[in-house]
Amino acid sequence: MVSDTIKAIHKVELEADKIIADGKASELELIERTKSESSSKCEQEISQAKSESDERIKAAQQEAEEQRRESLKGLESELEELRQDAKRKEKNAIQKIIDAVVS
Structure with a gap:
């Protein structure tokens, strides 16, 4: 009877x-799986953030290029006006010299 009780207790202890042991193994497996999933999710988020960053950079570059083109158009127009003004002044100066020589 005592022997049966001791055997039963030993069996329960085993x-x-x-x-x-199974719980510890499951715990370790769960930890590893969680680490793996976290790492994968982190990599996905980093990849997505990089992609969004690249898109924003590209959009900013395009906007800067458009602004540069618009600025150049304005400068070209201004330059043409200055050229025409210089030609008018040159013609006026030549005419004044001719008038002074003739008179």
Whole structure:
């Protein structure tokens, strides 16, 4: 009777040890899986952030290029006006010299 009780207790202890060992193994497996999933999710978020950043940079570059073109158009127009003004002044100066020589 005592022997049966001791055997039963020993059996329960072995089962408890197995349950604890299985629990630890499951815990380690869960930790590793969670690490892997976290790493994967982190990599995805980094990739997505990089992609969004690249898109924003590209859009900013395009906008800067458009602004540069618009500025150049304005400068070209201004330059043409200055050229025409210089030609008018040159013609006036030549005419004044001719008038002074003739008179």
